[in-house]
Amino acid sequence: MGVPNRDLPPVADAYDLAACGLMTTLGNGTVVRVNATFCQWVGYEPSELVELRRLQDFLTIGGKVFQQTHWAPLLQLQRSVAEVKLDVKRRDETLIPMLINASRRVYRDEIFDDFSFVVVKDRHAYERELLLARKNAELALEAKRDAQQALLLADRRKDEFLATLAHELRNPLGPMRMVLDLLQLKEFSDPQVGWSHDVLNRQLGHLSHLVDDLLEVSRINEGKIELRKTRVELATLMRTAVETSQTIVNAASHELTVEYPSTPVFLNADPTRLSQIFSNLLINAAKYTPRGGTLRFTGKQDQGDAIISVQDSGIGISRDDLPKLFQTFSQLVEGKELSQGGLGIGLSLVRTLVGLHGGTVTARSAGVGLGSEFTVRLPVLIDSGSAARSESIPPAAKGKPRRVLVVDDNDDAAASLAMLLEMEGHATQVGESGVRAMQLLGEFNPDTVILDIGLPGMNGYDVARNIRKMQSKEKLLLIALTGWGQEQDKNEARLAGFDFHFTKPLDVQRLLRALNGGESAAHL
């Protein structure tokens, strides 16, 4: 095939001394021809291989298995195999990585396989590097996953801590609120005492609000929030929100204009949460508006939506800050001075609660110093057929005096509740533990027992169960008072034999109604 008159080395040399190893075998691998290059690479004389050795003799065990499971079937069915990389064993048992191609043909009814071998040390080293890099990448990925896991765990611990913190903070607030309410009924001759009471009242209200927000956020984080949706009228909710935020609005000498819907607008919503949403927005507006500003709180219906908006003449929001507004723990730098601290959870809570009600909340501001407007849209309850149904709860009527045993390991909580009940004309006795309660049952002979659940030793459920076992106490009114208001807590209370289950902070009016027989046990 060369140029006719050029003197070329013999073709046999081209085969024998080729730059690659060449070999021909029978179908079973027996070597029938092999070139010098291959022999030199593996350290054998051709005469030691031809008719004496098989190709597979040069392979490692792994290579032999691979030959059986992959290469042989391919050679059989496709008649050729390309780019198989295997280690080839030399005479001294050392290995050289080689790339092998093969093709099969039939010559005079006999199967022959032709192989070529190329030494690929560099490629082999390179592939090792790649494999190593891949392994390292996998390890790094794993480390990243572990770190993420650890972060999640830390985040969960933080949530748990916040939940505990909120609960623990709320416990002392109950008795404080009760005592302040009691003081409200007294006349003070010293104006300074009166003023001091007002300060405490305002600050306690503020503190309670912060703690409630914190508690709500941790409930959301733990996925434990349960909406108690009922049919409610928007104006009622707006009124409650105004009451809640009134002290803060007044303290800053703002002028608040409230526009209620022109016709009643009904929502299917959790009244407590919605009031919380509106009062959060009102309090925010009051906080971020310099003294003597104007606030506007409006509610109206726009087709299927109720639209509630809170407008202020305050510090406004820059365009850059608008998107960050609803993130947890975010507070705008400009607002820091005016806000007097705060937790930075108010708006994030608003957005979550509105979302849970199937609504949206948006913020608008013409810019820094130009005031802001927050708008909540909520779906309106279409069925208004039973609009006549009474929304207002009748005030507690005075009933017959009861003998009430109050059991709480928080002395202040127990004493203040007892004091309040006595002012309502009931006889009371206070116990600090389950064991003491059982004792007083005989001594004091109460007709009503108000039990804290988290008592040391024998808890409230145990006490209730024990009381229900006593035949003489079947008619006794049992009321649970607890910080835990989940459905399962209520179930447990029901099973333990409680007639009522109240969640802290205590709604005193409802408790009084329960004592007077005016509250249905459906609240359990």
Add this chain to the structure above:
Amino acid sequence: MAVRIRNNVQVFGDGPVTMVFAHGFGCDQTMWRYLAPRFQDRYQTVLFDLVGSGRSDLSAYDYGKYGSLHGYATDVLEIVDEVTSTPVIYVGHSVSAMIGMLAALEAPGKFAANVMVGPSPSFINDGDYVGGFSRTDIDGLLETLESNYLGWSSTMAPAIMGAPDQPELSDELTNSFCRTNPDIAKHFARVTFLADHRAELTRVTTPTLILQSNEDLLAPLVVGEYMHRKIPQSVLSIVENVGHCPHLSAPSASIDATEAFLQGLAL
């Protein structure tokens, strides 16, 4: 239908009895090219790919489920239910012979016969038992697989190609039928070569043919003899063949042995 897609089930032929062919480690149902067509005028023949191999649904590869051969046996039972309601003749190569055995132990009523091509209940030597390999050998194999799948993983282009000058090869064949996702291949290799089902052999009740090459690295003669001793009423048939795939390199002898065995069972 989901099973058919998951395992790329292909049904051919017609007959009162169904034959199910299961390929071994390495390639796919193409391996039955010389064997299965010879049965399809008398039987309904069913070919499929193990999940993770060939054109099976790779997304169905669950490392937990396929962490033992029982996961594959569950699939086999589902395939049998999908194609017939009468007992099948199961033909399994290598690891699939053991998969078929596990499936038949679980539901003996679904199997009329089990033809095991080059089976091994355990590849690793253990005391008196000769499986043919040491643990180190198996590690070496896994490494060989790793270096040969390197090129395949990123491009998914066939690294081992067909010969264009072979007119009988269809397009389907030029796509390498031995190509697999390298992670799956490595896992499957580990599960295959570390499996040990010697203990179940004596519990077999399905009539069994052990079709053995006289020279096979993966299933040495002693392994075939061991299985023949342990499986009650089994038939050992030795085919003149070098290699692990007598159904490819000695198809006629393999067909003859299978037919003789099935005739004996009046199937």
